[in-house]
Amino acid sequence: MTLSHSLIAPSGGAPGTLSPVDYSHSSDGALTLNDVSISEVGVFQLDTAITGGNYLGVDVSPGSSLEPGVTSLPFGRQVPYRFEATVTPGELAPTCGNFSYIGESLSWLTPPSIGLTAVNAQGDTTVNYSFTGFNRLGVDNFEPETIGSDNSNLGTDGNTLAVSETFNAGTLSDIGSLPSGELEYVFSNTDALSYNKSLLARVAPFNPDLTITLDDFQDDDGVGHTRPTSDLTFNPQANFDMRYGRLWLEDTYGPETQDLAMPMRTEFFSAAGRFEQNTDDSCTVFASTSAALAPAGFTSLQNSAGTLAAGRDARAFVLDASAPNQGSVDVSYDAATVLPWLQDDYDGDGSLDNPTGTATFGIYRGHDRVIYWRELP
Numbered sequence: 001m002t003l004s005h006s007l008i009a010p011s012g013g014a015p016g017t018l019s020p021v022d023y024s025h026s027s028d029g030a031l032t033l034n035d036v037s038i039s040e041v042g043v044f045q046l047d048t049a050i051t052g053g054n055y056l057g058v059d060v061s062p063g064s065s066l067e068p069g070v071t072s073l074p075f076g077r078q079v080p081y082r083f084e085a086t087v088t089p090g091e092l093a094p095t096c097g098n099f100s101y102i103g104e105s106l107s108w109l110t111p112p113s114i115g116l117t118a119v120n121a122q123g124d125t126t127v128n129y130s131f132t133g134f135n136r137l138g139v140d141n142f143e144p145e146t147i148g149s150d151n152s153n154l155g156t157d158g159n160t161l162a163v164s165e166t167f168n169a170g171t172l173s174d175i176g177s178l179p180s181g182e183l184e185y186v187f188s189n190t191d192a193l194s195y196n197k198s199l200l201a202r203v204a205p206f207n208p209d210l211t212i213t214l215d216d217f218q219d220d221d222g223v224g225h226t227r228p229t230s231d232l233t234f235n236p237q238a239n240f241d242m243r244y245g246r247l248w249l250e251d252t253y254g255p256e257t258q259d260l261a262m263p264m265r266t267e268f269f270s271a272a273g274r275f276e277q278n279t280d281d282s283c284t285v286f287a288s289t290s291a292a293l294a295p296a297g298f299t300s301l302q303n304s305a306g307t308l309a310a311g312r313d314a315r316a317f318v319l320d321a322s323a324p325n326q327g328s329v330d331v332s333y334d335a336a337t338v339l340p341w342l343q344d345d346y347d348g349d350g351s352l353d354n355p356t357g358t359a360t361f362g363i364y365r366g367h368d369r370v371i372y373w374r375e376l377p
Contacts, residue, residue, distance in 0.1 A: 002049045003036070008074045009043040010131035013179065016040025039120050041128040041181075043076035077134060077221075080118035080126045080181075085225040087234045088113045090187060092208060094240035096283035099205070101245040101268075102161075103197030103341030111170070111187040112212065112236055114142065116225070118181045130179035136220040139169045142185045144212050147193070151209040151235075153242075155200035162196040163210065197341050199350065201244055204271040208238035243268040245278060246344035247335050249317075249357025256323040256361040259302070262331055264316035264357075266308060266342060278311040284342070286316055290334045298322060298329045299361070319359050326362030 005018040016039040038044055048070050090112030095104045116137070118129035129135055144167050149160040168188040176182045193210070195201060217232040218224040225232055250263040266284050267275040287305040302318040317331055335343045335354050343352040 004047045004049070005038060006045050006047065007040070007042050008045055008076075010128055010134055013042055013128040013131055014040050016042070016126075016128075018046075037121070038078060039122070039124055039126070041078050041080055041118065041126040041134050043074050044078065045074050046072040079136070079221045080129055080223050081121040082119060082223060082227050083219075083225045084117040084119055084123075085232060086115040087232070088115075089234040089236045091237040091239070092193065092210075097280050099241040099243050099268075099278075099280055101341040102195045102201045102242055105192045105194050106208075106238075108187065108189055108191060108236075111189055111191070112234060113184055113186045114232070115175070115182065115184045118223075125181040127179040127181040129181045130174050130183075135183070136223070137172060137183060137185075138220070139172050139185070141217070141219055142170065142172070142214060143167065145215045147210055147212065150195070151211055153206040153209060154203070155198075156202060157200050159200075161201055161203075162198075163193060164196055165191070165193045167191050195242055197343070197352070199345055199352070202269050202344075203244060204269065204273075205241040205243045207240070208242055209235070210238070211235050243278070245269075245281075245342050246275065247284075247333060247339065247342040247355040248275075249331055249333060249355045251358045251360075253360040253363045255363070256326050257321055259321050260319045260359050260361065261315040262317040262319065262357050262359055263312060263314045264308070264333070265312040267311075281311040282307065282309050284308045284311075284339065286313065286333075287338075288317055290338050291317055292332050292334070293319075294330045294332065298325055298327065299359075301331075322361040328358050328360045330356050330358055332356045 001024070002022045003018065003020060005015070007013055007015040019037050020035070091109045092106050093109035094100045095106065100106060118126045120126055147163045147165050149162050151160065153161050155161050168190045170186050170188045172183060172185045174180060174182065175184045211233055214232040216224070216229050218229045222229065224230065245266055245268045248265050248267055250265065252260050252262045254260050264286060266278045266281045268278045270276045285307050288301045288303055291301055293299065293301060299322040300320045302320060304316065304318060306313055306316070319329070332354050343354060345351060346353045346355060
């Protein structure tokens with residue numbers, strides 16, 4: 001007997017190849033074929049006919065009145081055996097030059113992408129998977145698991161550093177000349193990842209070491225990139241340092257008859273185990289509107305705003321001359337609101353604080369270029 005097939009759906013799809021194309025059927029009972037395969041995705045019918053179209057001199061070819069062949073009911077949807085997956089892991093972008101601060105939100109320099117090709121058990125592409133109703137992949141199938149922590153970089157407690165993330169829906173599209181059976185998912189440019197800012201993260205600079213996992217990846221028909229299905233994982237590149245940083249307001253002093261400038265700098269915890277000025281930081285912005293004086297009314301802040309250069313600004317905040325008042329006033333900066341990744345535990349109480357500097361009016365400051373001054377009789 002000959003065995004043939006016809007494609008019912010998708011309309012305009014590839015018919016694929018049937019195997020086997022003939023078989024022997026005895027007249028004394030039923031026959032079950034267990035190894036019939038069709039190389040494509042779709043809905044099909046099977047047809048049988050006597051080989052040669054002639055039996056004992058009688059025309060039994062398809063279409064003859066004595067044709068003994070049988071046409072099956074439509075069956076399917078036939079689905080792919082698995083996906084061949086090609087992952088481009090993407091790359092995270094530093095927030096400032098060659099580094100980012102722990103606590104800052106990281107985004108993609110190049111978002112990761114996953115190329116998928118629907119294939120049959122022989123590894124041949126099933127192009128009909130591109131048709132509507134046969135493509136059972138959606139953006140929801142690409143939702144990553146929680147990252148949780150870095151793979152190798154440790155905090156001060158000896159545990160891997162905690163990481164937070166927000167993954168948004170990316171884009172899923174057909175690629176190649178349709179129908180191709182090939183799709184590509186690209187992660188969203190609005191994704192955000194960050195290392196949690198805490199005192200446990202006060203460690204030397206390190207390179208991010210992260211793994212993104214699509215747990216038990218599969219489409220809505222249960223077709224995965226492996227059989228049985230398994231996780232799809234990859235490690236995005238990150239060619240920059242993560243640094244534990246903080247703001248520092250430098251104390252200042254001078255006569256009550258002159259305005260006082262208070263410098264501000266950024267520091268990072270270095271491999272030497274101490275804080276150092278972050279000369280790579282020409283990105284941090286500041287504004288006097290986020291600063292406050294205590295006690296209030298002793299003097300006032302002039303309006304100022306800018307961006308640090310090489311990690312410092314010598315006139316970040318300027319306090320008006322306090323005359324006739326003499327004494328000290330504290331300047332605090334609301335880093336918790338505007339620069340939370342630059343808070344630190346300044347008072348040693350175990351919690352992150354805003355930086356504070358002290359300006360003292362009524363002290364003769366002298367000239368910066370004078371090393372020693374002596375009055376002669």
